[in-house]
Amino acid sequence: MKLIRPISRRRLVKGSAAAGAAALFAPAYIKNALSSSGEINVMFWSDELPEDFLKKFTEKTGIKVNFTGFGSNEELQNKMKATKGEGFDLISPTLNRVLQWKDLAVTQAWDMNKVPVDRLNPAMVKAGDIWNLDGKGQHWLPHVWGTEGISWRTDKWQPKGEFPSYGDIWDDANAGKTMGRTHSLIFGAGLWMEGEGKIEPGSMLKAAYESADKMKPIWQKVSDFCVSKKKNIKVLWNDADTQKNGLLNEGIVCAQTWDGPPIALKNDGQPVMYRAPKEGAMAWVDGMSLPIAAKNIEQAYAFLDYDYTPEPAGKAIEKHGYNSPVIGADKFAGDKYAKNFADAYPGDALSKLNPWPAEPAWYTDLRAQFVSRFESAS
16 A cells, blocks of 8 residues: 555655755754753644653653643644644644644644654655645644544454445444444445445545535435434444443444554453454544644654654554554564554455545535534434
């Protein structure tokens, strides 16, 4: 898969002037940054910065991390909107929310001469080009990537074939024992309906993003189906902890989740499995951005350097269950990580990943109406 294909430093430098600049200037800067101390205020996804990662960063740099976790893009956006970019030195927006962040105007461009891009999967760095929000450079760099697919309790349910389906969430056989995030549930139901010939192929990932007029009838039909099956859904989640609790304590046997929470449970010995569904898992990349009012800039670049070092990056993904854009990080993640990755993406699963498209504001606003309709339905 191009998303995670390793690439040699020689090839990257040959193909990218930015990478060449980083290779030339970054080492001297990093030496200075890592000799610093002070503190840094970060607001990241609640399960993407393991405690041990933060502890060892502080031990290495002397920089204290003041960590604030969040569970949804909306939560982060609302915080930044309310403070006008103040209060934090580093935040973690998701790649496909770029159009919403452009309107907020609360981030600033990275100095790519100070970013060790030669350590990163170049496709993910390139993806950040869409975050050139002010014509002065990228406002976003990759942090971790993952997918949304199907997880299940191996002691209580099994898919009918090698791959589960988004349709399993709505199957009457699983009524009252399934879980998902509302807008993702509707989206997944739409992908399943495409495969079943109930709506036109390309409706969810292409046509619905082209205009409000095209989106409305598509989401109306899919949400009508979801409302009719609402009784089948027991838990609606909006963060990692709710996903874990649902699989452990709420009687959930089959769920539409991110990859990290169920894999973390699996690592702890729980009877849980995660896998890309036959329709293709939804792929996302969470990143790192500098708020416009960030005060501890030097410390932010020191954090970036540590996050982009293969060993700590590998130890982090081993713990939280997501994946790193850092070349070679998987070598430090252990055999368990390799096994989990193989379990999650067997066969041709990686070639069928569906990246979440960039969301215009009109799309998000209209989607919220369908979400509200589903959640308020009896």
